[in-house]
Amino acid sequence: MWESLLYKLVGKVRELKGRAKEPTAAVIDTQSIKTVAGVSEATGYDGGKKVKGRKRSIATDTQGNILAVGVSAANLHDTKAAKALQQDVEDYDKLTTIFADGAFKGDAPFDKGGKIKWKIVSKKGGPFKVLPKRWVVERSIAWLNNFRRLTKDYEKNTECSKPMIIMAAITITLNKLITCF
Numbered sequence: 663m664w665e666s667l668l669y670k671l672v673g674k675v676r677e678l679k680g681r682a683k684e685p686t687a688a689v690i691d692t693q694s695i696k697t698v699a700g701v702s703e704a705t706g707y708d709g710g711k712k713v714k715g716r717k718r719s720i721a722t723d724t725q726g727n728i729l730a731v732g733v734s735a736a737n738l739h740d741t742k743a744a745k746a747l748q749q750d751v752e753d754y755d756k757l758t759t760i761f762a763d764g765a766f767k768g769d770a771p772f773d774k775g776g777k778i779k780w781k782i783v784s785k786k787g788g789p790f791k792v793l794p795k796r797w798v799v800e801r802s803i804a805w806l807n808n809f810r811r812l813t814k815d816y817e818k819n820t821e822c823s824k825p826m827i828i829m830a831a832i833t834i835t836l837n838k839l840i841t842c843f
Contacts, residue, residue: 664828665750671835672727678842685723687759688751689799690766692743693718694736697815704820706737716815717743718827720806721751721760726798727838728806728831729754733820740765748772761795805834 673683694708697715707714719732719740732746744766751757752774760770760780770780783796806812809830817823 664825664832668728668828668832668835671832671839672723672729675727675835675838675842676723676725678839679725681725682756684754684756685727685729686756687724687761687795688721688729688754688757689724689761689795690719690721690744690747690751691763691796691799691803692740692765693720693803695812695815701815701818703818704733704735706735708736711736716820716823718803719743719747720799720803721747722799722802724795724798726802726805727835728802728828731824731827731831733815733823733827741768741771744771752778763796802834806830809833 676685677683694711694713694717695715696713697705705715708717713736715736717734717736717738719734720728721730722728730747730750732743734743734746748771751760752772757778760778761783762780764782764784766780767782770778772778773780806827811826812830815823817826
């Protein structure tokens with residue numbers, strides 16, 4: 663129910679901004695988040711981020727609207743954690759391109775039978791620079807972190823964690839609809 667509401671709201675925001683209802687490109691990233699004591703299901707340790715908890719996988723369109731959310735143990739590599747998004751992302755019929763960071767180099771986690779092309783946006787050496795296309799998903803993750811309930815993962819299992827993120831995404835999308843008028 664929550665996912666279908668988010669789908670309809672994102673389509674409405676895209677139409678109001680002069681875009682097609684369904685996106686042709688998406689941006690994917692993951693975020694490792696700490697869990698609280700008592701959460702034992704689907705937790706792990708992300709050695710790269712030094713976080714014990716869960717990993718959120720987020721897919722947005724190129725405007726920053728959240729399309730899909732997945733939750734898994736933090737010890738999974740980004741390509742394996744992104745599998746939690748596969749069904750929701752592949753439901754978008756017109757989606758042909760996915761932008762991702764260097765963690766997704768190599769074989770694509772999913773490609774809808776060769777219909778989705780993965781483009782890796784690599785970091786360039788030197789000082790910090792905003793990467794084209796990639797900043798959109800980073801900004802969306804930052805918007806999610808504005809919700810106190812999402813600063814840590816309080817849910818016992820991932821089936822309850824995912825709807826909390828989707829409800830926050832619905833709130834963000836509703837705010838975009840309000841400001842469009």
